[in-house]
Amino acid sequence: MLAVLRIAFLILYFPVVCVIGLVISLVRPFNRNNSRIIAMIFAWSRYVLNLRINVIDRPDPSIQGIYVANHQSTLDMYMYGKSCPGNMAILGKHSLLYIPLFGVLFWLAGNIFIHRGNKKKARDAMKEAAAVVNSKGCSVYIFPEGTRSNGRGLLPFKSGAFILAIEAGLPIVPICASSTHKNIDLNRWQSGECRLKQLPPISTQGLQRKDAKQLAQQVHEMMAAEIESMDRQLERG
Template identity: 55%
Template sequence: MLFAFRAVVLTVYFLLGCMLGLLLCIVRPFHRNNTRDCAKIFSFGRWLLNIDMKAINDSPVGDGQAIYVTNHQDILDVFIYPGMLPGNITILGKSSLRFIPVFGLLFWLAGNIFINRGNKTKAWETMAAVACTVKKRGCAVYIFPEGTRSRGKGLLPFKSGAFALAIEAGLPIVPLVYSSTHKNIDLHRSHSGKVLARYLPPISTEGLGEDDVKRLAEITRERMQEAINALDAELAVK
């Protein structure tokens, strides 16, 4: 019963958040902080879920430029993750998001970037074009390197896009990890659970080229998996 009630409340809140965010973006379209400020609206959803979230540290680059990569778990991410976003950031999203009523328009007006991930043969060319946009704007980028929600399966293999972009743009990778929500969150309980979040040290892309994309992805995934395991272990003893 509690789960069903929360599902209804969150759906209503998501729609309300989209409308409030859209109003903000209409007033100041493509502003450098639109994504962060709209994210704050959605982050209040975790209070409706009674989820405690602890941010262990702040971004090591502040509002500076970097390519942020984070683990993508489930639909709750939209309410749990936003509180960690720095300013001056844009989200890289699949092109199909533009067709979601209201949200697609909000995503665009906030200054986020759509990409077509269907053509793998042109992946490097696509990221080269995105890199030009990122350099021109002077912004950071936020990407889910798994490309889809893991839904309790753990950290999935990484796609190459985020790492190709980081190398082409000459920006560091900044991993951002969250504890496993499928292990620590239960929406059937009054107090749904806890989430820990941590920024990892930047990974330099200086001197790297196209041939280094796969190894960069592997190194990043290894560090993120180790950090997620540590966060889960920390929650397990509390």
Template identity: 45%
Template sequence: MIRLIRVLLLSIHFFISSFIGLLIGIVRPFHPTNSRWCAAIYSSLAMPILGIKREVEGWDILDQSRPCIVVANHQSNWDLFIVGGAVPDRTVSLGKKSLKLLPIFGQLYWLAGNVLIDRGNPHKAKEAMEITKQALTQKNTSIWIFPEGTRNQGKNLLPFKKGAFITAINAGVPIVPVCCSSYLDHFSLGQLNNGVAKIKVLPAVSTQGLKQKDAAQLMHTIEADMLRTIQALDGKAAPSADSVDNQA
């Protein structure tokens, strides 16, 4: 019964939130703060519906490091609700071009100013990377990227791809790692309390003075730091009915 009620409430919430987000995009298309507003709308009601709470550590690092490239672990589609509430102002994400084809949400995602890339077309992908660089260097906009390239289903980290790190080096902006605990370990639509998702923002990593040949080492260093942090968060992320949402 809990599962059925949740699915119904989430469906209604997703439709209404998507409609509101689409209106925001139509009124001020491609504004870099649209993405933050839409993520907050999705997250605000979805969290209590899902029965999961969120604790964020290091929120101020994101504000102090703009513009930057944010790299985060990607567990599931639930990240939209759980991690979405931690998206800072003037931050857009990098997503697959195919997202634009999804009814309502795809158009919302596009109008929110997010960068869409065609991963199957190297020329188009390179073009998108140039747009990303311009957003970072000319528009004071940060880019949120999932460097794994796909969902890991909460099973540690998948190998990172170098695109985010090459782009950060080319633009001369720092990289800010955002780590979320493996909330899927305790998550079920059929249980009332789904515990706490712990999010920790790590100190910004400078790319000043680095060359493209340094991208692989930079990637591996950040990947290792994020894996250690996620494992540490998992040690503290057991379900708790008394946990408080400390999001700023």
């Protein structure tokens, strides 16, 4: 019953935050700090969920890079606010544009859409993103799995984030979140803990586009190991 009430709250909270985010974005359209502010407002829901968010290593605002995070469920948007660096754009699939209210917000907040099903449009989007980060000096936040894992563990990474990092000459900055399906139960009064940890930046200097898949695999292995380590720590209490 408690989980039903909390999910109902999240459903109602979602459009409220979207409206607040639209007001913020209309006042300062395409500002590179809009997405972080909106993500932080989404994360306020943790007080109703009675969910502990433990940030082990906060994002370093001095690092301009391509931030890659594991994508687990819809809960991510209510938890990941503290893992978002300032001065960033989020890279999301084009279908997000058609979500009522949220799609307009995502665009107006200054984020970037990518056509994953169309290779030419995807390449163009990566060039656009590289141009944005180079001209604006901003970071990009991406879920390299491309979809939610929903309890299946860390899914294989798509190459886009790593191609972007190589083309823009920026480091990859992994953000790891502990497994929510193992450690969070919305039916409990204290629903659990999510740990967020930023790993050291991984340089892309000297790499070429053809190295993207190998880089993706390297980062995947690092993140999978860190997520497993955090899960073991949470299991031990």
